[in-house]
Every structure is written in structure tokens, then in C-alpha cells.
Amino acid sequence: MSLPSLAITLITETFPPEINGVANTLGRLSEGLRARGHRLQLVRPRQSSDQGRKSDEHLLLTRGWPLPGYPGLQWGQSSLHKLLRSWQRQRPDVLYIATEGPLGLSALRAARRLQIPVVSGFHTNFQQYTGHYGFGLLTRALTNYLRWFHNRSQLTLVPSVSQQIELQRRGFERLELLARGVDSQLFHPAKRCAALRERWGLAEGDLAVLHVGRLAAEKNLALLVKSVHALQQTHPQQRLKLILVGDGPQRASLQQQLPDAIFCGLQRGEELAAHYASGDLFLFPSLSETFGNVVLEALASGLGVVAFDQAAAGQHIRHGHNGALAVAEDQQGFIDAASWLLADKESLRRVRLNARQHASRQGWAAIVELFELHLRSAMQPQTMLKAAHPDV
Incomplete structure (x- = not known):
């Protein structure tokens, strides 16, 4: 009944x-x-x-x-x-x-x-x-x-x-x-857009390091800046470009600190899905989330996600299997986790496949x-x- x-x-x-x-x-x-x-x-x-x-x-x-x-x-x-x-x-x-x-x-x-x-x-x-x-x-x-x-x-x-x-x-x-x-039909690796990556100035083999979210103090973006600079130093053979989707009070400051980054502003719907799928690595340094919907959206889009072991990341990521985790507050651990994902192309490919497979079951x-x-x-x-x- x-x-x-x-x-x-x-x-x-x-x-x-x-x-x-x-x-x-x-x-x-x-x-x-x-x-x-x-x-x-x-x-x-x-x-x-x-x-x-x-x-x-x-x-x-x-x-x-x-x-x-x-x-x-x-x-x-x-x-x-x-x-x-x-x-x-x-x-x-x-x-x-x-x-x-x-x-x-x-x-x-x-x-x-x-x-x-x-x-x-x-x-x-x-x-x-x-x-x-x-x-x-x-x-x-x-x-x-x-x-x-x-x-x-x-x-x-x-x-x-x-x-x-x-x-x-x-x-x-x-x-x-x-x-x-997560809407795993909207957020899908098939939305990857070669023309969008070209507008970002990326050639074949280059990596788009993505961040999606409000550009504000509570999002711990100083670690995002630190992580990108560290990755560029430790992986000089790999061309990386940081792509930021979102807006907020720290945008002007971040543009000064990251002159080579691409700031895409707010995106919605299919455009947002294309931005996710056109990335490769997703850095999420926030420590203030109750959940973090963007983590599931990135996983569904087939990205290698790096985050702290809490909230959505703690529930949905198995370190080394479908993403990379660091202990909360451990900044060097966060950077090391990102560096590990970049160290081996095959490992990153496997993690991205597993990320998509897991997120597709989270309707x-x-x-x-x-x-x-x-x-x-x-x-x-x-x-x-x-x-x-x-x-x-």
C-alpha cells in the first residue's frame, strides 16, 4: 500500500x-x-x-x-x-x-x-x-x-x-x-571539449588543473596557489595550467598571484559540465565544507581529485583508487597527493576511470x-x- x-x-x-x-x-x-x-x-x-x-x-x-x-x-x-x-x-x-x-x-x-x-x-x-x-x-x-x-x-x-x-x-x-x-548524465567525461581546451591555451598532452567554487577566504585558496607552484617546480617536464571556475571576493588577489591562470567566472549547466570534463586534475583544498558537491561533480566528470579526507571526499574517495586524499590541515600531504597523481600517466588514467565509475552510482x-x-x-x-x- x-x-x-x-x-x-x-x-x-x-x-x-x-x-x-x-x-x-x-x-x-x-x-x-x-x-x-x-x-x-x-x-x-x-x-x-x-x-x-x-x-x-x-x-x-x-x-x-x-x-x-x-x-x-x-x-x-x-x-x-x-x-x-x-x-x-x-x-x-x-x-x-x-x-x-x-x-x-x-x-x-x-x-x-x-x-x-x-x-x-x-x-x-x-x-x-x-x-x-x-x-x-x-x-x-x-x-x-x-x-x-x-x-x-x-x-x-x-x-x-x-x-x-x-x-x-x-x-x-x-x-x-x-x-x-550527482547528475552523472550532465557531469560526464563525454562533455570534454577540445575547442575549450584550445581557448585555454592547452596543447595535446598538457594538463588542465581545475578548481570550481567560490573564490573566497573560507575556501583555503592560499593552498591552491601553493600547490600549483609546487607542482610546476616538481614536474617541470609536464605543462600545467590552472583553470578556475567561479567568482568571489578573492578573484582580484588570485589574478595577481596567478598571472598565467585562466579565470572563467561563473558557469552553469552544460557549460559547467564542459569545463569539468575538459580538465584533468581537480584540486579542492577547502576545509570548511559540510559536503562539497563539486567533489562529486568532478568525480562524475572523470577527473583525478585531490582533497582532504573529510566531507564528500572522505565518503567517496579511496586514496589511490579513485582519487587522492590528505589528512586535514596537512598542506604538504595535500601537495604530495597531487604530485603522486602527476607522477605516472597510467595511475592518473586508472584513477580517473575509477572516479567516473564510482560517481555514476551516486544518483x-x-x-x-x-x-x-x-x-x-x-x-x-x-x-x-x-x-x-x-x-x-
Whole structure:
């Protein structure tokens, strides 16, 4: 007997067409839930493309404030009374709160008043970002707030085992794993483009060292610079060129430090897939990811991925088999891992084949099905009882 469809409300400060890992994940989950027959309401701040657009039963738009250091992204304004009116008129079965800003907090408060079960998602390590942006003193306060916030939901979904262990150590409760998938038909080695590599100035046999992501302090890009310079010195016989896809506040500084690198800016869809597939080696030095969708996208595109042994890389890469890993914080280990991949063409070829084979099995369908099960479990009376807290 099939289970009844649900009325699900998703609350988030970011959503496609905005480009970031959270928006990408939420877009995939939303599509998957609708495809499974569920009724979905999206609550988010008004985007620049929403001029003249009005809220309806499927979309509730709120005002937003610019998010410092993240042009184009915003915090949703607290909207307690608007949410109460909407949910009293059309009550959801369950909420998924993806972001912990003022909009997410007002949704949590409204849910407590109306006794609607809540699942929250831990998508971004904001508590780690404070040090990179000169607000190190706020780290403890932000961690305390995030723990308080998530411990008032029935469940908190985390994307990786390493993240789950870290949050448990910090007192977060009722954590469940919800990994990420990848569109392995979009991100595919067959999208490799000779014309694009030619525009990058690469000849046959040259290697494109790729990085995809936000060019910002929290991405540990100083190690990217250091790694490329080290590889060029240790492998002088191999012509390498660094290709950066993405944008952010550190772009101008990186262009000064890496005058020979190619900066491609933001890419989407088929163009992004072509950029991935046209690379050879993928360097991902970030230590601040809850998951790192780009790692799976690079694996699916058949790249030799070098990353630290945590988050997506820790879950999906077996060192020496389908990528190369370094112990977290070990910068020389990261450089050595990249150097090992370049030392032997046959090893790199084998690793790239294995990367594609592994990623092709990491589809979104199973992730969406598990997401639905987590939402249903939050609606059970015993789960509600476990999460009983005073009103927020």
C-alpha cells in the first residue's frame, strides 16, 4: 500500500537560479519530492528575477537583506506573522528549514506555535566562516546559536559522517545522515571539449588543473596557489595550467598571484559540465565544507581529485583508487597527493576511470527517497516527544 502524499514546506534563504551548493541541493530535493507526488510550498526571500512576481500557494516570498561578503545572496527577513497566517490557512504536514537566519528562526517559532513537525538541515559551516571574515570572537556564540536552533527540530539532517561526528561532539542532538547525489548524465567525461581546451591555451598532452567554487577566504585558496607552484617546480617536464571556475571576493588577489591562470567566472549547466570534463586534475583544498558537491561533480566528470579526507571526499574517495586524499590541515600531504597523481600517466588514467565509475552510482533518486523517509519519521508522535522543548 502506497503512503499518502505530504504537504511539505521548505524554508530557505537561497534557491536556484542562485549558484551555490545549498541552492543546488535544495533544487534537486524539491524536484525529487514533486516527482514523487508531494505538494511543495517554498518560502524564500525575493530574488532579483522575481520583479512583479506575487506569492501563491506554492511560493511564499519574503523580503531579504544582503548577506555581507556574499554578493547576490541574502538573509530572509523575519516573517513570523506572515508564516502564521499562511500555515493557519493551509497547514503543512512537515517543514524543512534549510537555513538558520531570521527567516528560518521565524519559521521555527511559527512551527512551535502551530505544533507542526520540523526537520532542519545543517548545510553550511557558518561558525567556521567567522574567523575568515574578521569575526573570530563570534565563533562560540554562533556555534551556541546553531546548536540551540537545530536541537529544537525533530531531526537535523547532515550531509557527511565527518560532519555528524563533529556536531555530536558539540552537543547537537538527533542527527541523521542525508548525503548528496550527482547528475552523472550532465557531469560526464563525454562533455570534454577540445575547442575549450584550445581557448585555454592547452596543447595535446598538457594538463588542465581545475578548481570550481567560490573564490573566497573560507575556501583555503592560499593552498591552491601553493600547490600549483609546487607542482610546476616538481614536474617541470609536464605543462600545467590552472583553470578556475567561479567568482568571489578573492578573484582580484588570485589574478595577481596567478598571472598565467585562466579565470572563467561563473558557469552553469552544460557549460559547467564542459569545463569539468575538459580538465584533468581537480584540486579542492577547502576545509570548511559540510559536503562539497563539486567533489562529486568532478568525480562524475572523470577527473583525478585531490582533497582532504573529510566531507564528500572522505565518503567517496579511496586514496589511490579513485582519487587522492590528505589528512586535514596537512598542506604538504595535500601537495604530495597531487604530485603522486602527476607522477605516472597510467595511475592518473586508472584513477580517473575509477572516479567516473564510482560517481555514476551516486544518483539523486535514492537521496530524495531517504529525505522523504526522514520527513515522515519527524511526523511520528515518538519523534515529536523526543524533541519536546519549551516554546522558542
